[in-house]
Amino acid sequence: MTLAYPFEDVRTQIKSASLAEVMDRLGVRMNFAKDEEIYAQEEDADLIYRVVSGVVRTMRLLSDGRRQVGDFYQAGDLFGLEVGALHRYSAEALCDCAIQVVKRSSLRAQADEGELDRAIWEATCRDLERAQDHILLLGRKTACEKVASFLMDLAQQGPNEAIDLPMGRQDIADYLGLTIETVSRMLTQLQGSQVVEFASCRQFRVRRWDVLERLAA
Numbered sequence: 343m344t345l346a347y348p349f350e351d352v353r354t355q356i357k358s359a360s361l362a363e364v365m366d367r368l369g370v371r372m373n374f375a376k377d378e379e380i381y382a383q384e385e386d387a388d389l390i391y392r393v394v395s396g397v398v399r400t401m402r403l404l405s406d407g408r409r410q411v412g413d414f415y416q417a418g419d420l421f422g423l424e425v426g427a428l429h430r431y432s433a434e435a436l437c438d439c440a441i442q443v444v445k446r447s448s449l450r451a452q453a454d455e456g457e458l459d460r461a462i463w464e465a466t467c468r469d470l471e472r473a474q475d476h477i478l479l480l481g482r483k484t485a486c487e488k489v490a491s492f493l494m495d496l497a498q499q500g501p502n503e504a505i506d507l508p509m510g511r512q513d514i515a516d517y518l519g520l521t522i523e524t525v526s527r528m529l530t531q532l533q534g535s536q537v538v539e540f541a542s543c544r545q546f547r548v549r550r551w552d553v554l555e556r557l558a559a
Contacts (some may be wrong), residue, residue: 365392369444374435380422383432387424389443390407396439397508400431401516411517413472414509436508480519482550488518488529490557493538497548 353387371394374380380391383402391398393415412431415421421433479488485556492514497505511529514546515522532538537550537557548554 363444364449365390365444366449368537369442372441372443374439374441376435377439378435380433380435380439380441381429383429385429385432387422387427388446389428390420390446390449391422391433392442393419393421394440394442396441397436398433398439398441399436399509399513402431403484409516410519411513413476414513414517416508436513485518485524486528486531487521487557488520489514489525490532490537490554493532493546493548494554494558497554503547504541505546505548507546511543521545 369392374396379427380398381389395417398415398419398421400415402410402412404410414436423430424430483491493505496507497503504542508515511522511525514520515525518525520528529538529540532554533540535550535553537548537553538546539549540546
């Protein structure tokens with residue numbers, strides 16, 4: 343799974359400001375259209391990426407054509423920072439995106455000594471936590487609990503705040519290991535119970551925070 347962390351994440355405990363400054367100085371800004379590939383599965387991992395605007399999804403295609411979505415990355419997130427030489431997942435623009443790209447070798451040369459290595463280590467630790475949460479989500483939670491957990495992760499603004507849902511139902515299904523029909527049914531069920539309210543298919547509000555939190559726990 344692709345490693346990622348936001349520069350402002352205090353859990354990384356690195357000199358994130360200086361690392362961001364180096365990326366700003368050395369990075370090239372590239373624009374990607376909706377569904378355009380940023381890098382391919384098994385491609386050399388010699389570049390590091392940061393989301394400037396938009397949302398990126400990582401995914402892996404199985405031999406039979408099925409797709410597993412690994413994660414979603416939003417503005418400020420660093421992604422493509424692999425521990426190995428190749429990208430295990432591909433990355434695509436979920437919508438029109440602006441991405442800052444820098445060569446790993448250039449970043450290593452310009453960053454403080456050991457900073458990039460420490461960033462990789464900290465990102466690995468965080469990614470392990472995310473992977474463990476994802477395994478629990480896929481393996482032990484019911485369909486309703488999976489969808490509730492997904493919405494809860496997005497609903498960081500708090501109850502009654504309008505929350506954008508940039509990904510479609512199929513992306514959610516491929517992330518949660520469900521069918522698109524099941525995802526749609528669970529969303530309808532949560533809305534019918536007035537746990538959430540959808541103003542449109544791409545925006546919702548949490549109406550019963552305690553219930554959503556209980557389902558996601």
